[in-house]
Amino acid sequence: MEQSPSCLKLFGSWASSYTHRVQLALKLKGLEFEYVEEDLTNKSPSLLLYNPVYKKVPILLHLDRPIIESVIILQYIDETWTDHPIMPIDPYERAIARFWCHFADDKLGPAAGAVFGSSGEEQKAAVCQVHENLKLIEAELREGAFKGRRFFGGDKIGILDIVFGCGSYWLAVFDEVMEVKLVDPEAFPLFHAWLRDFEEQKEVKEIIPAIDRLLEYARGIRQLMLNLKDTTSSTSTSTTTATATTVATNNSNNNVVIESSTSV
Numbered sequence: 538m539e540q541s542p543s544c545l546k547l548f549g550s551w552a553s554s555y556t557h558r559v560q561l562a563l564k565l566k567g568l569e570f571e572y573v574e575e576d577l578t579n580k581s582p583s584l585l586l587y588n589p590v591y592k593k594v595p596i597l598l599h600l601d602r603p604i605i606e607s608v609i610i611l612q613y614i615d616e617t618w619t620d621h622p623i624m625p626i627d628p629y630e631r632a633i634a635r636f637w638c639h640f641a642d643d644k645l646g647p648a649a650g651a652v653f654g655s656s657g658e659e660q661k662a663a664v665c666q667v668h669e670n671l672k673l674i675e676a677e678l679r680e681g682a683f684k685g686r687r688f689f690g691g692d693k694i695g696i697l698d699i700v701f702g703c704g705s706y707w708l709a710v711f712d713e714v715m716e717v718k719l720v721d722p723e724a725f726p727l728f729h730a731w732l733r734d735f736e737e738q739k740e741v742k743e744i745i746p747a748i749d750r751l752l753e754y755a756r757g758i759r760q761l762m763l764n765l766k767d768t769t770s771s772t773s774t775s776t777t778t779a780t781a782t783t784v785a786t787n788n789s790n791n792n793v794v795i796e797s798s799t800s801v
């Protein structure tokens with residue numbers, strides 16, 4: 538299908554890994570689009586109009602019709618522009634890819650978000666949970682569905698690479714900010730090698746924000762969360778508390794964090 542920048546508009550947020558998924562898919566397909574940066578603490582009327590149910594980004598507008606939910610958007614893009622496919626051809630392979638996309642959002646992302654949102658013993662348990670999830674992926678790379686492949690999609694980046702990859706770079710950010718070790722190369726050598734390879738791809742490099750910017754962002758949110766914990770027992774109504782509450786509200790929905798993990 539022919540397209541011009543004006544027929545594709547993406548509403549996103551710069552640190553949102555869900556947004557990065559869509560940006561990467563559009564780039565891999567060679568599609569031009571207009572990008573609209575949303576302030577998630579002050580959502581635009583357009584965002585609320587196009588995604589009244591979840592009120593989240595990303596939203597892809599194609600010929601003025603909104604498509605929401607990043608994995609659904611990826612599939613829409615692939616079905617609409619069939620060059621450079623990101624979904625497998627075989628129905629069984631498609632089912633497997635969809636299953637692991639679901640796993641990324643249902644298990645891995647929330648587990649990583651929990652590491653960021655906790656401390657002490659609670660955080661140790663959350664780190665274990667991330668490791669359990671990574672073990673499952675490592676096993677699939679070693680002996681299972683993805684054995685012997687360079688990427689989850691085969692020789693080229695596919696939907697699952699996009700979904701796992703846009704988010705997994707947050708794990709390194711969490712390692713540094715939280716002083717944990719989530720993607721240990723010795724424990725998860727295949728996943729670790731895949732992630733390095735993914736991050737080296739030209740299109741990926743063009744999309745993932747600079748690590749320093751992500752670190753600063755993550756540190757800021759973490760500080761707000763700690764401030765909030767300190768102030769929950771007081772009746773302060775300061776601006777800081779109000780801001781922290783906004784962020785924490787997002788975090789409790791795994792939004793900012795999972796935007797982090799995955800927004801993860």
Ligand SMILES: N[C@@H](CCC(=O)N[C@@H](CS)C(=O)NCC(=O)O)C(=O)O
Binds near residue numbers: 556795797
């Ligand atoms: N399941 C959604 C998640 C999207 C999401 O959580 N977006 C976050 C940014 S990363 C958001 O818009 N948060 C705003 C809010 O929850 O208020 C997807 O895959 O698109």
